[in-house]
Structure formats: C-alpha cells, structure tokens
Amino acid sequence: MIKITDLRLTVVGIPRHTGFVNKHVIVELFTNEGITGIGEMSDFSHLPRYAVDIKDLANVLKSMLVGKNPFDISLINKELLDNFPEAMYYYEKGSFIRNGIDAALHDLCGKYLNISVAELLGGRYQEKIKVCYPIFRHRFIEEVEENLEVVRQRYAQGFDVFRLYAGKNVDADEAFLDAVQQEFGSEVKIKSLDFSHLLDWKESLKIVKRLSKYDFEMVESPAVRNDFDGLYHIRTRIDHPISEHVWSNRQQYEMIKRDSVDIYNISPIFIGGITAAKKAASAAEVVGKSVLLGTTQELSIGTAAMAHLGGTLLNLNYTSDPTGPELYVGDVVKNKIQYIDGYLHVPDRSLPGLGVELDWDLIEKYRIDDLSWGDVTVHQLQDRTAQVK
Known part of the structure; x- marks a missing residue:
C-alpha cells in the first residue's frame, strides 16, 4: 500500500x-x-x-x-x-x-x-477557461497611461478581458475606462470593478453609479470583509451582479443565508485547497449560483490546480482570474501553464496528476x-x- x-x-x-x-x-x-x-x-x-x-x-x-x-x-x-x-x-x-x-x-x-487531477475530480466538463488580466489600482492620474500600455501589450498577446482594481482614485479609474472604450471599443471588455474590500458598501455604490456608463460585467468585493448585509444592500441597488470570494465555510453560509451575492469567487488558495474549493462550488450550485475562479496570482503549479478544478465545474459561467504565470518574470516548472487567445488551458489529460514538472535549475535560481x-x-x-x- x-x-x-x-x-x-x-x-x-x-x-x-x-x-x-x-x-x-x-x-x-x-x-x-x-x-x-x-x-x-x-x-x-x-x-x-x-x-x-x-x-x-x-x-x-x-x-x-x-x-x-x-x-x-x-x-x-x-x-x-x-x-x-x-x-x-x-x-x-x-x-x-x-x-x-x-x-x-x-x-x-x-x-x-x-x-x-481533472479525471480524479470526476472528469472534464471543459478544456479551457476564459480568463482576464488584472489592471492594478490607480493611485495617481499619471498611472492611467501606464495601464493603457498594459492593455495594449496584453491584448496583442490574446487577452481581451481585463479586471480593474478600482476605488482609490476614481478620476483615474474613469479616465482609464474612457480611454479603453475610445481606443478599443467592443474588442476589449472589462470583467469587473474590484474594490478588494477597501471601501464600505455605500462608498462603493457611489463609484459604481458614477462609472456605470462604461461597460463592465460585474462588481467584486464592494463591502468591507464579512459585511454580509452590506453586500446584500449594494446588490439590491445596482444592475450589475455582485461577486465575492469564498474564504471559509461559515462565510459562504452567511452569504447564502442573506442572498448577498450573485457569483461566488472560488479559489483553492483562499479556502484551503482543491477539496474545499470543490465543496464551495457545489454549495453554490445547490442554491442556483454561478462561480468564477479567483486567484492570488499563483505560479504554474497552483494555476494548474485551479485549471483542473475549473475544468470540472458545471456552474463556472463567468470569466475567471488566474493569470499569475503571466505576471511573473519566471516560474519553477519545465512546462509552464498555457494561455491561448485569452483562455487558460487545462493540462492535457495524457499528463498524470497536475501535469506540470518541477525545474530545479529555476528553483535554485529563485530559492x-x-x-x-x-x-x-x-x-x-x-x-x-x-x-x-
């Protein structure tokens, strides 16, 4: 044995x-x-x-x-x-x-x-997962042009959906969204305004209303952590769906009980593994909710785990976040996870386990x-x- x-x-x-x-x-x-x-x-x-x-x-x-x-x-x-x-x-x-x-x-x-791992989890429902590239929070108006250049470069590589960390400098957020719309039109989409729990729901609501003239798919984390009532209040006051991370069984229970969110942001890193994330996605499915894959921006090993998990989920209906390997200057594996035309591809089923192999030369370089x-x-x-x- x-x-x-x-x-x-x-x-x-x-x-x-x-x-x-x-x-x-x-x-x-x-x-x-x-x-x-x-x-x-x-x-x-x-x-x-x-x-x-x-x-x-x-x-x-x-x-x-x-x-x-x-x-x-x-x-x-x-x-x-x-x-x-x-x-x-x-x-x-x-x-x-x-x-x-x-x-x-x-x-x-x-x-x-x-x-x-996808087969170990029950089999594949999909072989690739649509993902977005993050645009980090504007603190100064001068950063708008820098972030526009990120969009240009990543769009050229096949990424056509972006997630905007918002709320610190709303004038800059608005200038960025306006510039993206003017330059790219419908060719580039904004997945979400991500407030990262840095504002209370009333402040987030004001910003969402101000920026709602631009096209974005959802609003993420628009209340302080564990403010389940706040999430419900903003959810009932805007037209966009609300997404929130799941980081514990109790927290998800409270959000389900209050009907606080529309989309559960599921990530193994935040809830403690593939096993726990699969349970959280199943709980969302039971109550008729969709999920997306969240991220802390993992390397290829962690991203491969999320790809295998996402490949098995029936209620993964929204653009997901795991683009970590594209954000780093290096990695620790021989066969880096693949992104093609804005999709994260689940490692080939012929590769056992997670489908990635450690590269000890790279590990020693970054150890x-x-x-x-x-x-x-x-x-x-x-x-x-x-x-x-």
Whole structure:
C-alpha cells in the first residue's frame, strides 16, 4: 500500500513584472512507491504581516502526514483544518498551507493512477477557461497611461478581458475606462470593478453609479470583509451582479443565508485547497449560483490546480482570474501553464496528476531561505508594486 514517507518545503521568491517579489512555498510529498506529489503554497507576501517558520512548518506537517495513505484526502484535510483552522480572512496563512498540501495529495494520487487531477475530480466538463488580466489600482492620474500600455501589450498577446482594481482614485479609474472604450471599443471588455474590500458598501455604490456608463460585467468585493448585509444592500441597488470570494465555510453560509451575492469567487488558495474549493462550488450550485475562479496570482503549479478544478465545474459561467504565470518574470516548472487567445488551458489529460514538472535549475535560481518580511508598505502589499510613488 502506498504511504507518504517524507515531505520537503522549498521557499522561492519570484518578482512580478511590477518589481514586487512574491514568496511561495513548493511542496513535495515523497512515498514508498517512488512517486512524488507536488503542490504550491502561493503568495505568502500578503497581509496579515507575519511570517511562518518554514522549518517548524515542515516538521509539523511531517508529523501529520508521514505514514498516511495519500488517498485518504478527506481524512487528511480534516486534520489539516483542525491544525490550521479557518479564520474568516481570505489571506489567512493557514489556508495557504492547507492548499499546498491538498494540491500535492491530488497530484500524487493522479500520478499513482496515471490519470489527470481533472479525471480524479470526476472528469472534464471543459478544456479551457476564459480568463482576464488584472489592471492594478490607480493611485495617481499619471498611472492611467501606464495601464493603457498594459492593455495594449496584453491584448496583442490574446487577452481581451481585463479586471480593474478600482476605488482609490476614481478620476483615474474613469479616465482609464474612457480611454479603453475610445481606443478599443467592443474588442476589449472589462470583467469587473474590484474594490478588494477597501471601501464600505455605500462608498462603493457611489463609484459604481458614477462609472456605470462604461461597460463592465460585474462588481467584486464592494463591502468591507464579512459585511454580509452590506453586500446584500449594494446588490439590491445596482444592475450589475455582485461577486465575492469564498474564504471559509461559515462565510459562504452567511452569504447564502442573506442572498448577498450573485457569483461566488472560488479559489483553492483562499479556502484551503482543491477539496474545499470543490465543496464551495457545489454549495453554490445547490442554491442556483454561478462561480468564477479567483486567484492570488499563483505560479504554474497552483494555476494548474485551479485549471483542473475549473475544468470540472458545471456552474463556472463567468470569466475567471488566474493569470499569475503571466505576471511573473519566471516560474519553477519545465512546462509552464498555457494561455491561448485569452483562455487558460487545462493540462492535457495524457499528463498524470497536475501535469506540470518541477525545474530545479529555476528553483535554485529563485530559492530563498525563509518567508521573513522586508521593508514594504501596506500599499505595496495591496497593489503588488515595488515602490509607492
């Protein structure tokens, strides 16, 4: 019988094109059968601003996992949740940890059975997922032209849908939307105004009304975190659908009970793994709601996990967000996840597990010692910029 015999965690720091360096943890689960499962604890470079001791974490996880059958995914996830509980916060580090282990378990089991993770999850409903490219928040009017140039470059690469982080400088947001409309017309679409919980619902409502003369598909996170009534209030006052991340079972329950949102933003990183994300998507389906795939902008391992998950979802009806591998200057795999004409493609079913292979030359290039914090500001952490102008 296959058993987990060891675990290794490797920290990498990879710059985005903005200059901001994101720290990720590569997970390897070793077995007595010689098969290794890989996963990714993505984006530890975000609030809350505390660091995990990587050596201590590895020892804790070894004590939980060594000797276990990797196919006991539900049992292992329960133990992970007991040790790294939900905290009603979507950048909670415990969710990142659970996500990395759960992905590695799925990769390991898929490899053992010689099937892809999508098949392990129940089979493919679609082979590609429409995605959008993020436009980061305007703080100054001078950034409008910079972001227009991002649209031009990414449009030339096949991305024709964009997500605008909005609400900090509304004059700049409006200038950007107007310029996109004037230059591209219907060839470029704006998926959403994403307020990222930085404003209360009344402030967001004013901005949505002001910008509603432009064409965008939805409004995301337009209330402070866990303000379920606020989400309902703005939802009943605008014509656009409301989307919100799911970061815990309790939080999703509260949103369902209040009918707070139209679209559930599901991402393994925020809710703690493929297993938990699949449950959240199923809960949305039960109450007649659609989902989209969210992101913290993962590398190719984490993005492959989301692609496999998304390929199985019947209620994935909206443009999704995972374009992380396109935002970084490098990666850690030999076969980077593929984007073609604005679609994220699920790895070929002939590739077992997640369908990506570690590149140790790249890992050594980006390897760092730990997850300690440097001298960064809250604005940098929110907007993923190297410096604040």
